[in-house]
Amino acid sequence: MNIAKxxxxxxxxxxxxxxxxxxxxxxxxxxxxxxxxxAKVEASKMQVVTVTAKRLTAAEKAAL
Structure with missing residues (x-):
């Protein structure tokens, strides 16, 4: 079947x-x-996740 036609x-x-x-x-x-x-969540009950980590140095970034 010719679709173009x-x-x-x-x-x-x-x-x-x-x-x-x-x-x-x-x-x-x-x-x-x-x-x-x-289903409504109050602001006082909202869970918060805090991530603490050491930042990479320029040499460590270059190694990646």
Whole structure:
């Protein structure tokens, strides 16, 4: 099957499908997602990770 000969038809079909889905989804109202109270995290309970490490010297960086 020679796709090059049918490229115009393929393009038009893709545009028609894209246009139909655009109009079909435009009428659907946006849904609101509510987060349950159990999923909310207070700032005081948030875990913090502190990483302490020695920095590499210029010679050590060059060796890598």
């Amino acid at each position: 049918n490229m115009e038809a393929i393009f038009i079909a893709a545009v028609v499908i894209a246009g139909a889905t655009t109009y079909a989804t435009a009428a659907v109202p946006a849904t609101r997602i509510s987060v349950p109270a159990a």
